Amino acid sequence: MRNAFVAELIEVARADESVMLLTADLGYNVLDPFALEFPDRFVNVGVAEQNMAGIATGLALTGRRVFIYSIATFATLRCFEQFRNGPALHNLPVCVVGVGGGYAYGNLGPSHFALEDVSAMRALGNVRVVAPSDPDQTRSALRAIAALPGPAYLRLGKGGNPAVPGLAGRFAWNTPETIRAGSELLLLATGAVAPEALAAADRLALKGIQARVAVQAHLPAEPPEELENLLRGCRGVLTVEEGCVTGGLGALVAQTISGSGLNCRLQMAGTRGALAGAVGSREFMLAGQGLDADSLADQALGLLKRKTAPVRT
Amino acid sequence: MSTMPCPITGANSQRIAQLEHLSRQMRRGILERAYAAKVGHIGSALSVADILAVLWGSVMRDAGTQKPARDRFVLCKGHAALCLYAAMCHTGRMDQATFESYCMEDTHLGVHPEPTLPGIDVGTGSLGQGLSVACGLALGLRLDRSPGRVYALLSDAECNEGQVWEAAQFAAHHKLNNLTALVDANGTQALGRTEEVLDLSPLARRWEAFGWQAVEADGHDHASLLEALEAPRDGRPRMVIAKTVIGKGVGYMEDRVAWHYKSMNAEEYARGVAEVDGVVREAAA
Structure with a gap:
C-alpha cells in the first residue's frame, strides 16, 4: 500500500x-x-x-x-x-x-x-x-x-497488502463499496483487514449463509446517506476494523443506525484499548482480538442468533 | 477597516518618538479593553507592547494585508493577543469598533488570536507550536523566492516546551535567514519566576548553541529593538532575546507574577490609565 x-x-x-x-x-x-x-x-x-x-x-x-x-x-x-x-x-x-x-x-x-x-x-x-x-x-x-x-x-497498511477481490480500486466519498453479494447479513470492513471479512464470508457460505461484504474506506464524522442506504433493510451488520471501535467504524455504524432509526442488529469487531502483553505477527495479533476470519465468522453467527429488539412505533 | 498608514521610518529620533507614542496608545488601548472585558493576561500584553510597536509600526512590510510577499507574524505566545489587536488598531489595520469587540459575544477577538480575523495569518494559543508554523512559512516563502519575512514572538517560559527546540533545530539546519524570532524575556510565568520554575539561563547562549544568531535587546527601548531587528544578517535564523518587564508601564503591575492572570478593579484601572497617560508615575510595587 x-x-x-x-x-x-x-x-x-x-x-x-x-x-x-x-x-x-x-x-x-x-x-x-x-x-x-x-x-x-x-x-x-x-x-x-x-x-x-x-x-x-x-x-x-x-x-x-x-x-x-x-x-x-x-x-x-x-x-x-x-x-x-x-x-x-x-x-x-x-x-x-x-x-x-x-x-x-x-x-x-x-x-x-x-x-x-x-x-x-x-x-x-x-x-x-x-x-x-x-x-x-x-x-x-x-x-x-x-x-x-x-x-x-x-x-495505510504496510507493505504486501493483497488486492481485495471485487474492489477493483473503487473509492468514492461516503460510499461503501460492495465486494461480495449476499442477503442474510452484512460484513462491513474498513482498511487492510478487509480480506479477513471476505474469508469469514467464505466460511459462512460453507454453512449455507450468504453474507454481503462491503468496504467503507471513508469514515466521515457524521453518518452518510450512502451508508444509511446500505444498512436499510439489513437484518444485521458486523463491523470489522483493525483498531478501536470507540469512534471508529463501529461507532460510525452505530451513529447511522440510531440516527436513522434502522432496525438492524450491530456487532462490532475491533480492538478495545492498547494493552501491553505478548506480541507476534500481525496474524497473531488479529486472532487475539477476534479479527481473524474464523473469529469473525463466529461473531457473525452469534449476531444472526440474537433476537431483534421490538420496534417501537 | 481604516487605510493603511505609512510605516514609521526616516530620521532616527523622530522615528523613535513616533514609536514611543504608538506604544503609549497601545498600552492605553490594552487597559481600556481589558477593563471593559474584565479579563486578565494584562501583564503579558503590556510586556510586549514595545516589541509589537516596533514590529507592526515600523519593521514589518505589508503585515496584516493579503499581499503574497507580505511579512508574516506569528504570536506564539497567543495569550498576549490583546496587545496584537492594539497594535493592529493603532497602526490603522483594524477599526476601533472591531477592537472594542474584544472578548465580547460573537467576536473574532478572543484572548488568543484566531485566523478568521483579517490580518491574522496564524491562530495560536497552545504554547510551543508557533515557531514550527513560522518555520513552515519561512521555508515556503523561500521556495517562492519571496522577499517576505517571518517574525515570531515567543514567551520565555514557552521555551520550556520541547517542540520549540525541534523548530529551533529545523530553522538552523535549513538556514532560514528570513526568519526572526523574539523572546519576551520577562522572567515570569504563570506560577512563578522562570528561574525558579525551570531555569532557562543562559537563554541567548542556548539559542546560539542551536545554530541561531542570538542577540540581546532591551525590550522596552525602541532603538535597542530596532538595532537588534535590523542588524545585518549572517545566514542564520535570528533570535532576539528582548529583556522585558511584565506589566511594563503600570507601576503596580510591573514585575508582579500575579498580573499574568489578574483582571483590574475600578481603582486599579483608574490608576493604570493615569499612569499610562503620564499624569502620575507610580513606583514599581
Missing part, C-alpha cells in the same frame, strides 16, 4: 507543483522515488512529528498541498494537538499519511500499533479520514484527497 501511495503521489505531484512531501525520518527506500524526482519538494524534518505538523501548517499557508508521512500512531497521536490547531483549525490541505495502521507492525509491539488513530482524527470533524483496503483503492483515495481544499488522514 505504501508503494502504491508513493507511486500515485508522484503522479499527483507531476500535475500539481504545489505538492510537498514531509517525513519524520521514516520511509526508508519507500519515499526515494519521490525525493529523487522532486528534491525541492521533499523534506525529511528529522524525528520530530510535532514540528512536522507545524511546518506543514506554515507551508500550506503559503499555498502548498502538503503530505506528512510517518508510522500511523506517531503521525496522528504524537502530533495530534499540533494537527488540530494547525491544519484542522485553519482548514488547510494537509494530509497525514500513516503507515502501519492497526497491527501491521505486529512484533514491534504496542508502541507501534495504531489503534486509536481513526477515532482521534474522526473527532476533529473536518478531517477526511480514509482507510483504503488495498493498493489500488489507495491510489483512488489519494487522487480524491489531492483535490480537497482541507485536511485529511490517509491510513
Whole structure:
C-alpha cells in the first residue's frame, strides 16, 4: 500500500507543483522515488512529528498541498494537538499519511500499533479520514484527497497488502463499496483487514449463509446517506476494523443506525484499548482480538442468533 | 477597516518618538479593553507592547494585508493577543469598533488570536507550536523566492516546551535567514519566576548553541529593538532575546507574577490609565 501511495503521489505531484512531501525520518527506500524526482519538494524534518505538523501548517499557508508521512500512531497521536490547531483549525490541505495502521507492525509491539488513530482524527470533524483496503483503492483515495481544499488522514497498511477481490480500486466519498453479494447479513470492513471479512464470508457460505461484504474506506464524522442506504433493510451488520471501535467504524455504524432509526442488529469487531502483553505477527495479533476470519465468522453467527429488539412505533 | 498608514521610518529620533507614542496608545488601548472585558493576561500584553510597536509600526512590510510577499507574524505566545489587536488598531489595520469587540459575544477577538480575523495569518494559543508554523512559512516563502519575512514572538517560559527546540533545530539546519524570532524575556510565568520554575539561563547562549544568531535587546527601548531587528544578517535564523518587564508601564503591575492572570478593579484601572497617560508615575510595587 505504501508503494502504491508513493507511486500515485508522484503522479499527483507531476500535475500539481504545489505538492510537498514531509517525513519524520521514516520511509526508508519507500519515499526515494519521490525525493529523487522532486528534491525541492521533499523534506525529511528529522524525528520530530510535532514540528512536522507545524511546518506543514506554515507551508500550506503559503499555498502548498502538503503530505506528512510517518508510522500511523506517531503521525496522528504524537502530533495530534499540533494537527488540530494547525491544519484542522485553519482548514488547510494537509494530509497525514500513516503507515502501519492497526497491527501491521505486529512484533514491534504496542508502541507501534495504531489503534486509536481513526477515532482521534474522526473527532476533529473536518478531517477526511480514509482507510483504503488495498493498493489500488489507495491510489483512488489519494487522487480524491489531492483535490480537497482541507485536511485529511490517509491510513495505510504496510507493505504486501493483497488486492481485495471485487474492489477493483473503487473509492468514492461516503460510499461503501460492495465486494461480495449476499442477503442474510452484512460484513462491513474498513482498511487492510478487509480480506479477513471476505474469508469469514467464505466460511459462512460453507454453512449455507450468504453474507454481503462491503468496504467503507471513508469514515466521515457524521453518518452518510450512502451508508444509511446500505444498512436499510439489513437484518444485521458486523463491523470489522483493525483498531478501536470507540469512534471508529463501529461507532460510525452505530451513529447511522440510531440516527436513522434502522432496525438492524450491530456487532462490532475491533480492538478495545492498547494493552501491553505478548506480541507476534500481525496474524497473531488479529486472532487475539477476534479479527481473524474464523473469529469473525463466529461473531457473525452469534449476531444472526440474537433476537431483534421490538420496534417501537 | 481604516487605510493603511505609512510605516514609521526616516530620521532616527523622530522615528523613535513616533514609536514611543504608538506604544503609549497601545498600552492605553490594552487597559481600556481589558477593563471593559474584565479579563486578565494584562501583564503579558503590556510586556510586549514595545516589541509589537516596533514590529507592526515600523519593521514589518505589508503585515496584516493579503499581499503574497507580505511579512508574516506569528504570536506564539497567543495569550498576549490583546496587545496584537492594539497594535493592529493603532497602526490603522483594524477599526476601533472591531477592537472594542474584544472578548465580547460573537467576536473574532478572543484572548488568543484566531485566523478568521483579517490580518491574522496564524491562530495560536497552545504554547510551543508557533515557531514550527513560522518555520513552515519561512521555508515556503523561500521556495517562492519571496522577499517576505517571518517574525515570531515567543514567551520565555514557552521555551520550556520541547517542540520549540525541534523548530529551533529545523530553522538552523535549513538556514532560514528570513526568519526572526523574539523572546519576551520577562522572567515570569504563570506560577512563578522562570528561574525558579525551570531555569532557562543562559537563554541567548542556548539559542546560539542551536545554530541561531542570538542577540540581546532591551525590550522596552525602541532603538535597542530596532538595532537588534535590523542588524545585518549572517545566514542564520535570528533570535532576539528582548529583556522585558511584565506589566511594563503600570507601576503596580510591573514585575508582579500575579498580573499574568489578574483582571483590574475600578481603582486599579483608574490608576493604570493615569499612569499610562503620564499624569502620575507610580513606583514599581
